Amino acid sequence: MLFLQSWWSRTYNRPLKDPILKTYTLEELLYEYYDHKEREDFSKEKQEEETDKIEEAKFDEALKWAEEEEARDSKKDSIPDIAEEDKKWMEQKIKEDEQFAEDIVEEF
Numbered sequence: 308m309l310f311l312q313s314w315w316s317r318t319y320n321r322p323l324k325d326p327i328l329k330t331y332t333l334e335e336l337l338y339e340y341y342d343h344k345e346r347e348d349f350s351k352e353k354q355e356e357e358t359d360k361i362e363e364a365k366f367d368e369a370l371k372w373a374e375e376e377e378a379r380d381s382k383k384d385s386i387p388d389i390a391e392e393d394k395k396w397m398e399q400k401i402k403e404d405e406q407f408a409e410d411i412v413e414e415f
Contacts, residue, residue: 308333308336312328312331314336314340315331315339315340
């Protein structure tokens with residue numbers, strides 16, 4: 308009984324000799340004690356569920372972002388076909404560069 312009275316006193320921040328406390332029976336104190344514990348447990352459980360939902364939402368958002376980035380990168384990796392005239396132009400420039408300075412004599 309003293310334990311329950313002490314718990315009630317701490318929980319409601321009232322003195323042990325409070326007249327209201329003296330009106331409680333053992334059954335009423337037990338009921339209030341277990342009811343209070345059940346409500347605390349339920350509140351913690353709800354809070355954990357909300358936290359889990361937030362974490363899942365963050366994970367899903369990060370996963371979606373990663374998939375979008377991967378899709379975007381795969382689009383960048385694919386090189387579009389080069390037009391035939393562009394290929395000819397590049398080949399011509401490469402030949403010009405190869406022929407540049409061939410007529411220079413390196414002997415002195």
